[in-house]
Amino acid sequence: MHCYTQMQSAKRGIITEEMRKAAAHEGIEAESLRCMLAEGVTVIPANKNHKSLEPKAIGGMLKTKINVNLGISKDSSSQNEELEKAIGAIELGADAIMDLSTSGDTRAFRTKLTQMSTAMIGSVPIYDALVFHKKPLKEINAKDWLDVVKMHAMDGIDFVTIHAGLNRQIAQKLKKEKNRITNIVSRGGSLMFAWMEMTGNENPFYEYFDELLEICREFDVTISLGDACRPGSTHDASDACQIEELITLGELTKRAWEKDVQVIVEGPGHMSIDQIEANMKIQKTLCHGAPFYVLGPLVTDVAPGYDHVTSAIGGAIAAWHGAAFLCYVTPAEHLRLPTYDDMKEGIMASKIAAHAADIAKKIPNAANWDNDMSKARQKVDWERMFSLAIDPQKAKRYRAESMPKSEDTCSMCGEFCSMRNMNKILNGESVDINVI
Amino acid sequence: MHCYTQMQSAKRGIITEEMRKAAAHEGIEAESLRCMLAEGVTVIPANKNHKSLEPKAIGGMLKTKINVNLGISKDSSSQNEELEKAIGAIELGADAIMDLSTSGDTRAFRTKLTQMSTAMIGSVPIYDALVFHKKPLKEINAKDWLDVVKMHAMDGIDFVTIHAGLNRQIAQKLKKEKNRITNIVSRGGSLMFAWMEMTGNENPFYEYFDELLEICREFDVTISLGDACRPGSTHDASDACQIEELITLGELTKRAWEKDVQVIVEGPGHMSIDQIEANMKIQKTLCHGAPFYVLGPLVTDVAPGYDHVTSAIGGAIAAWHGAAFLCYVTPAEHLRLPTYDDMKEGIMASKIAAHAADIAKKIPNAANWDNDMSKARQKVDWERMFSLAIDPQKAKRYRAESMPKSEDTCSMCGEFCSMRNMNKILNGESVDINVI
Numbered sequence: 028m029h030c031y032t033q034m035q036s037a038k039r040g041i042i043t044e045e046m047r048k049a050a051a052h053e054g055i056e057a058e059s060l061r062c063m064l065a066e067g068v069t070v071i072p073a074n075k076n077h078k079s080l081e082p083k084a085i086g087g088m089l090k091t092k093i094n095v096n097l098g099i100s101k102d103s104s105s106q107n108e109e110l111e112k113a114i115g116a117i118e119l120g121a122d123a124i125m126d127l128s129t130s131g132d133t134r135a136f137r138t139k140l141t142q143m144s145t146a147m148i149g150s151v152p153i154y155d156a157l158v159f160h161k162k163p164l165k166e167i168n169a170k171d172w173l174d175v176v177k178m179h180a181m182d183g184i185d186f187v188t189i190h191a192g193l194n195r196q197i198a199q200k201l202k203k204e205k206n207r208i209t210n211i212v213s214r215g216g217s218l219m220f221a222w223m224e225m226t227g228n229e230n231p232f233y234e235y236f237d238e239l240l241e242i243c244r245e246f247d248v249t250i251s252l253g254d255a256c257r258p259g260s261t262h263d264a265s266d267a268c269q270i271e272e273l274i275t276l277g278e279l280t281k282r283a284w285e286k287d288v289q290v291i292v293e294g295p296g297h298m299s300i301d302q303i304e305a306n307m308k309i310q311k312t313l314c315h316g317a318p319f320y321v322l323g324p325l326v327t328d329v330a331p332g333y334d335h336v337t338s339a340i341g342g343a344i345a346a347w348h349g350a351a352f353l354c355y356v357t358p359a360e361h362l363r364l365p366t367y368d369d370m371k372e373g374i375m376a377s378k379i380a381a382h383a384a385d386i387a388k389k390i391p392n393a394a395n396w397d398n399d400m401s402k403a404r405q406k407v408d409w410e411r412m413f414s415l416a417i418d419p420q421k422a423k424r425y426r427a428e429s430m431p432k433s434e435d436t437c438s439m440c441g442e443f444c445s446m447r448n449m450n451k452i453l454n455g456e457s458v459d460i461n462v463i
Numbered sequence: 464m465h466c467y468t469q470m471q472s473a474k475r476g477i478i479t480e481e482m483r484k485a486a487a488h489e490g491i492e493a494e495s496l497r498c499m500l501a502e503g504v505t506v507i508p509a510n511k512n513h514k515s516l517e518p519k520a521i522g523g524m525l526k527t528k529i530n531v532n533l534g535i536s537k538d539s540s541s542q543n544e545e546l547e548k549a550i551g552a553i554e555l556g557a558d559a560i561m562d563l564s565t566s567g568d569t570r571a572f573r574t575k576l577t578q579m580s581t582a583m584i585g586s587v588p589i590y591d592a593l594v595f596h597k598k599p600l601k602e603i604n605a606k607d608w609l610d611v612v613k614m615h616a617m618d619g620i621d622f623v624t625i626h627a628g629l630n631r632q633i634a635q636k637l638k639k640e641k642n643r644i645t646n647i648v649s650r651g652g653s654l655m656f657a658w659m660e661m662t663g664n665e666n667p668f669y670e671y672f673d674e675l676l677e678i679c680r681e682f683d684v685t686i687s688l689g690d691a692c693r694p695g696s697t698h699d700a701s702d703a704c705q706i707e708e709l710i711t712l713g714e715l716t717k718r719a720w721e722k723d724v725q726v727i728v729e730g731p732g733h734m735s736i737d738q739i740e741a742n743m744k745i746q747k748t749l750c751h752g753a754p755f756y757v758l759g760p761l762v763t764d765v766a767p768g769y770d771h772v773t774s775a776i777g778g779a780i781a782a783w784h785g786a787a788f789l790c791y792v793t794p795a796e797h798l799r800l801p802t803y804d805d806m807k808e809g810i811m812a813s814k815i816a817a818h819a820a821d822i823a824k825k826i827p828n829a830a831n832w833d834n835d836m837s838k839a840r841q842k843v844d845w846e847r848m849f850s851l852a853i854d855p856q857k858a859k860r861y862r863a864e865s866m867p868k869s870e871d872t873c874s875m876c877g878e879f880c881s882m883r884n885m886n887k888i889l890n891g892e893s894v895d896i897n898v899i
Contacts, residue, residue, distance in 0.1 A: 101898070102867050102874035129879055130898045154879065157898045164895050202889070208837040210885045217881035221894035259881075260837030261822060261830065297837075299830075300783050300823035326779065326819040328833040328840070331848065332857035336775050336815050343762065343776045347736050361840070361848075362858060363865040363874040379772050383762040386697060387736035394697065394735075397764040401644040401696030401733075404764070404797070412767065412797075421768035422798060429799040431538050438538035438799040443565055443590065445653035445695075449646045453638070458657035459600050462537070462566045462593045 032247040033071045035287035037064035045073045045082040052081075053089050054391055060084055067280070068316040069351075070289040072123070072147045072185035072249040080185065081145040083122055085291060085318045087311075087349040090390055091381035094149065094320075094354045095121040095374060098128035099136050103364050106136050112370055113140060119374045123147040123186075125354075129154045134182065141183030149186040149251060152176045153215040164222055169231035177242050186249040188293065189239065190215045191232035192275040193255035198223055198230075201256060201268050209259035212296075216255025236279060240286045249289040251320060252276045257296035260328050264298040265306060270313075277313040284315075291318045291352060294345075298324035303341060307348035318351035325356065334360035335376035342377060346384030353377050375418055382417075407435050407446050468683040469507045471723035473500035481509045485520040490827055496520055503716070504752040505787075506725040508559070508583045508621035508685035516621065517581040519558055521727060521754045523747075523785040526826055527817035530585065530756075530790045531557040531810060534564035535572050539800050542572050548806055549576060555810045559583040559622075559788075565590045570618065577619030585622040585687060588612045589651040600658055605667035613678050622685040624729065625675065626651045627668035628711040629691035634659055634666075637692060637704050645695035648732075652691025672715060676722040685725040687756060688712040693732035696764050700734040701742060706749075713749040720751075727754045727788060730781075734760035739777060743784035754787035761792065770796035771812035778813060782820030789813050811854055818853075843871050843882050 030036040036043050042057045046064065049071050050057040063069035069086030085092050095116040097109050113124055124146050126137055133155050141148050152175040157164060159178065160171050179187055193216055201211065201220075211217045219230055232239055243250055256272040258264040276292050283290045292314045295306060303324060310319050324341035325334055338356035346353060357365040357373030365373065385393035396415065403411035409426065416422040429438045436444035442460040451458050466472040472479050478493045482500065485507050486493040499505035505522030521528050531552040533545050549560055560582050562573055569591050577584050588611040593600060595614065596607050615623055629652055637647065637656075647653045655666055668675055679686055692708040694700040712728050719726045728750045731742060739760060746755050760777035761770055774792035782789060793801040793809030801809065821829035832851065839847035845862070852858040865874045872880035878896040887894050 100874075100877060100879075102865065102877050129877070157896055165893065208834060209841050209882075210889070212881045214876055214879045214881050217884045217888075218879070218894075218896075221884055221888040224888050225893060260840070261833050262837055300779060300819055327815060327822060328836045329818065329851060330811070330815050330853045332852065332854050332861055333811050333815055336772055336812050337819065339772050340776050340779045340816065340819055343736060344780065358857075359861055359875065361873070361875070362861040363867075365875075375766070375769050376772050379763060379766050379769055380776065382765065383736055383773065383776055386763060397697050398644060400764045401698055404696070405645050415765060416768065417766045418768050421794075425768055425795055425798040429538065431799075437797070438536075439795065439797070439801075440650055441536060441538050441565070443536075443650045443654070445648045445650050446645075448653045448657055452653075452657040452660050453646075457601065457661060458654075460593055460654075 031244045032287045032289060033064055033073060034067065034289050037061045038287065045071050049082045049084040052083055063088070066316065067284050067290065068318065070249050070291055070318055072289065074180065074183045074185045074246050074248055076181065076183035076246060077141045077148065077185055079143055079145055080147065083147065085351045087318060087351045089351065091346040091384050092122035092352045093374065093377040093381050094123040094125055094352060095370060096125045096127050096354065098126045099131045099133065100128065101130040109136065110139060112367055113144065115367060116370060116374060117144065117146050119371060120378055121146055121374060123149055125149040127151060127154060130158060133158050137182050147185040148183065149188065150179050150184045151188040151215050152179050153190065153218055164218070165225040167222065169228070169235060172231045173235060173238055173242065176239060180242050180246040180248045184248060186251045186291065188215060188251045188253040189232050190219050190253040190255045191230065191236055191279055192252060192272040193219055194230050194233040194275060195223065197256065197268065197272050197275065200271065204268055207263045207266065209263055211255055212259025213253060213255045213257055215253055219255065236282060240283055240288050243288045244286055249291060250283055251291045251293055252279060254293045257294065257322065259297055261297045261299045264295060265302050270309065273310060273313050277315060280314050280317045291320045294319050294321045295324045296322055297328055298326065298341060300326050300344060303344045304348045307345055307350055311349060319349065320352040320354065321345045321350045322354045323356060331361040332358055334358065335373045339376040339380040342380035343383045346381055347387045353381055378417060405446055467680045468723045468725060469500055469509060470503065470725050473497045474723065481507050481518040485518045488519055489525050499524070502752065503720050503726065504754065506685050506727055506754055508725065510616065510619045510621045510682050510684055512617065512619035512682060513577045513584065513621055515579055515581055516583065519583065521787050523754060523787045525787065527782040527820050528558035528788045529810065529813040529817050530559040530561055530788060531806060532561045532563050532790065534562045535567045535569065536564065537566040545572065546575060548803055549580065551803060552806060552810060553580065553582050555807060556814055557582055557810060559585055561585040563587060563590060566594060569594050573618050583621040584619065585624065586615050586620045587624040587651050588615050589626065589654055600654065601661040603658065605664070605671060608667045609671060609674055609678065612675060616678050616682040616684045620684060622687045622727065624651060624687045624689040625668050626655050626689035626691045627666065627672055627715055628688060628708040629655055630666050630669040630711060631659065633692065633704065633708050633711065636707065640704055643699045643702065645699055647691055648695025649689060649691045649693055651689055655691065672718060676719055676724050679724045680722055685727060686719055687727045687729055688715060690729045693730065693758065695733055697733050697735045700731060701738050706745065709746060709749050713751060716750050716753045727756045730755050730757045731760045732758055733764055734762065734777060736762050736780060739780045740784045743781055743786055747785060755785065756788040756790065757781045757786045758790045759792060767797040768794055770794065771809045775812040775816040778816035779819045782817055783823045789817055814853060841882055
């Protein structure tokens, strides 16, 4: 029996090869994953044309996944540099890569990515429309927008961000909204808003959502419903525009599921800590349990240069309360394109947020990693600590830069090392410290 | 009427100069601060011999404060380098500095600190006992331990960490405890435990707590009750040893307050996200609302090299739920002594955590900073963004390293900048993007 999508197979009781592999990665039964897929609370973004993919599932009850953004643009480095970043990102543990290319030979770059990547590949087709159609924004028509999605689907993209929730009604509401400081901060959202204003047309992804579903269904492309009205400042968080768009995204989720198309929903954004839990719960009810993909949230606006930290705080809290998928944020956010080193900082911060949430959520076996590290610490076993570290290279380099006078400790505490002294005294040895 | 301490003045209805200054810093009425001081829910660590101090208050309903650790040791840099760090820390916004020196001319260093620092200065007298008394650990006697505290008090130290809660009963419990992975990880706690084991004596700070209070009362030294049994791994968090010690710290808090001595209580440590709120609440009841000073908490154990991030996550959540004071953690934690750059990373991460919590706690005016930044972003006003950034230097440097082809944006999005495009379209201008 031919099935178009993972969701269709799941609904029909079929366990696919992708489900088997993704379940093995989680350490859960394939049948239990199949149930989650059938319900829509979990997705396996796996385009039929993405042959190199090692499939993984995204869902609030599974290990939290992280995404890395990169791509070629007028201001960015070469295709090769961005491909090197992609390879590095996968090595560093990215579960997904979003290709946000906006200039140059975007199709060649995209195709190279889907030919080599074991990680899921996402894209925002809106960004590519101007490159592909080579005409001014306002001359692009509804069919043009959909054609770009079709091309990305054919090219093996596993999930596409589609800002279908920004319909005319919400756009008009946003236009009249006087309380927002930062208006629309979604790149794709602002482009679509401008297009709608200039042409007077309805959002084509909203108007022709069924046609969009046909494309996604054919290649099993997961739709990532973009949140054009996400808050771009803590001030704007959880306002009526944001929540009204989310209601629409919930309606579109249902329509996609009826056609067996997999869906994830995108979320904030900038948001103070006290609002995160409520947002995760509201998304769950309004979007019927579809996996939540959060872009942060950044818990303060004042830290350009450190937004990997502001988003690690927000992402950890969000994932703990049910977000399934974290979009990484680098120290370069709000300032410039990230370098390779920025990317690495961003990946590490996101992985920390994801893992901290997994421990708190009691994801099976998540805490084993921490317990192994703690046992190595207690034994002052440096090689074991390095091998378990989230970034063994950095840990080794840091220690090597300042070796202690006592070899069995580190220069932070030296002979005052509590591990060393507790091990001694509990072994019946005397403890003394040479302070000279 | 002569008063020994800020608490005594507060109880007698007297508003001191220190209260006036600290209240002005918070933007609250001095009388309201006085009430909090009288109750013990807020402290102003201000040693009478620390003349250069700009007094600040620490309390869960006030702006969250941050502390920086430094000091001279066998493995560390010179006095001058550590003094430069101290000056840098104050410039970068540290509210307090703890001098954790363990070797060399510690008294000269300490005195220089209290002569020049506008920030509060804390210390752990236990660390200094071996240097001061020049005898092996087991030959130090109860009077020796107290003499070191007295010296620190005379030298102008504003708050001292005292591990008075680790009495014989808890030490025995800990010895029998088989479930802990990391035992005692407090440096001072492990030293005191070793001393108690080797001498068979009761913890002198517990046994002679009244004598300790006399010293602290005379100079108005705030006692920071150290948590010897704090969890050193997420595995050990919230166990019986930790909570039993906290109960003892609560009893000692009451005894200190009876003598008008100000108290803060130290807390975890390593702890998964889901336990933080409960710990903040339990500390509040067990310690009668005394300000909570948290050393993290680090929300995962696996990230040496990135523990400024793991502790920013934990610290933000802790402060949101009532912690008053965050001890910074640097990327060098668990690996080596921090450099100046590590210190800066640690301070920034702590300041972010503190401020994110202040917004969430609705500390008066905390969100104004964010709103000003968001307004500058919306206007794409780079100079204003830099001046408001938590680290203007880094923000400027990042942008300068990769200037965009369109001057009014940044290279992250270039002409796709949502701020630029929304401003244009809402002004009635056409939006187009040159993708070549």
